Amino acid sequence: MTRRFKLVGLDCPVCASKIERAVKAIDGVASANVNFLTERLTVEFSGDLPEKFADALKAAIRKANPDISVRSA
């Protein structure tokens, strides 16, 4: 299962790879890919959507850069 998100305010490419790594580390995530140019985060899950994934995602992004907010796309 795959979900896509929009990262609003993604200005720095280093943050993009930081977010990518942080999201990959969330339980139940098989792969995560941030496209810096389209400000798009694509997350692939190994099974169903993990419980409380939205919170874990927000926390991961806040840690990388608090100026970035996430929206579903």
Added chain:
Amino acid sequence: MIYAVAKIIAKKRDKIRLSPNQRRLAQILAGGAVYAAAILINADSVALKSALYLAALAAVGGSIIFAALRGILRGEIFDEHFLMSIAAVGAFIIGEQSEGVAVMLFYQIGELFQSWAVGRSRKSIAELMDIRPDYANVKRGDTVERVDPGDVEVGELIVIRPGERVPLDAEVVEGRSMLDTAALTGESVPREVLPGDSILSGSINAGGLLVARATKPFGESTASRILDLVENASAKKSRPERFITRFARYYTPAVVLLAAFIATLPPLLIPGASFADWVYRALTFLVISCPCALVISVPLSFFGGIGGASRAGILVKGGNYLEALAKAETVAIDKTGTLTKGVFSVQKIVPRGVTELELLELAAHAEIYSTHPIAQSLRQAYGAEPDGARVSDVEEVPGCGVTAMVDGRRIAAGNARLMARLGVDHDDASAEPGTVVYVAEGGRYIGYIMIADALKGDATAAVDGLRKAGVKNIVMLTGDAQNIAERVATRLGIARVRAELLPDQKVSAVEELMGELSASGRLVFVGDGINDAPVLARADVGVAMGGLGSDAAIEAADVVIMNDEPSKLAVVIKIARRTMRVAGQNILFSLGVKGLILLLGALGVATMWAAVFADVGVALIAILNSLRTLKRVN
């Protein structure tokens, strides 16, 4: 004190609604003005000068310092804000106030330009991807509603007005119009559509009103699928991209560590070395510790390449495929459906003593009941339904042809064996690149008709283009007979032919060719995407033609040429080569300049502001350079 200023700036930031770039510009202007004042003012009062420098630093870099403090709270010590802040504040502490402000000033200017350049690239990319339909007009009952295309169900009727984008893949029910598919295929000639024709989402109605029945949900329609592919292409990274990602992770800590050594070791080990001097050199390191130029410009080059290709009607599913295409050494091309149209048709009529039309008419009538593809193309070329009342005594001669009475004339139509059997002298047309039907009336030879799978208009250009692009080996693969395949190959200037291949033998043919490659060479296979999925998968790069509307082809291939022009292959190889070249330039240039600054900085030759200036300049040039990959290829 600094923290307090940062707090005030942060608070203000929420009150005044400025875009991040406007805010940055305001900081640069304000900081720059105070900075100029600090430099120009007569240095009677050192305290006043220091106060002005501090004010300039706060104005231009306050927000950076604030962000750095926030970063520390999150445990992010290698954050670029933090490193810039240390450099600027450190400069102040060792008494280089002017340098400290200059560092922040140039850094902010660099960030502004970088953000502008990234914004510009994002805009060009957004324009490229401007095929997403925003709404659909659905006919529900007697009314037409404007809804989100995702809400339309398969089978519903949609209305597409002139100038509107087709929202979902559909089949025309009513109306006729011209469709502009340029955004999908890169082709600017509009296509006529009539009731019964299928239309693809993303194309634009350039003519009259159309009513169509949705055949696919929005998510599976062509426009959505293309966008998905292009957006996800960044997941499949090329080697330069992977290198940069890995490099960026280690570069900053390494430079910071070096800076720490430079600040501490020489003053301790070298007698007479000044602490302030070596700290200054260390701060120069910190100033260029951000790998941003590389981290943006390399993926941007590849994204630009993929975007540029999609504008030309070619979908590339990842940077890794661009990399492989750039190394294309052998191109294996399937004949039928790729170089040829895949449809048999009458190519040549050579009458002897009758008119062309008469010859065709007689042959088509003689073959009236035959279901053979040759007979079908004869009837098609004739243009009208043969009249059964004019034909009698039809007799099939197995493996040879047919004889029949047409308008009371005894007609024989078939191959050379049939002519020999009837004892008719005839032209020797065995050199023709197709199947030849000889026709005789009574015992008299009246000419021949050549039927072949027609070459596509750009087949010759396609092969020439590949050779000009530097592809060493061009090999034609086909299931056709050796002699026909060879004749087609000769006409196109292809030296190597593997003919009479069954579908599974194509895989082993491709494997053999891959065995001949040099270590860095890659093999590209081009097919029409029908029945050749295993070959597409086996080749280094599998390219499918005519992907528009063919889900199987889009699924199986690494690269999809949306229309059916084989000449697009040379275009994508050129785009790939240019992309690799630009990415390579960016890596070399950025790393080279950074290395040079590090060296000069360590030697104490480069000043801090010169280091920032050079670093920012490199970043900008690299970004602008990568935008070149978006340009068209001739």
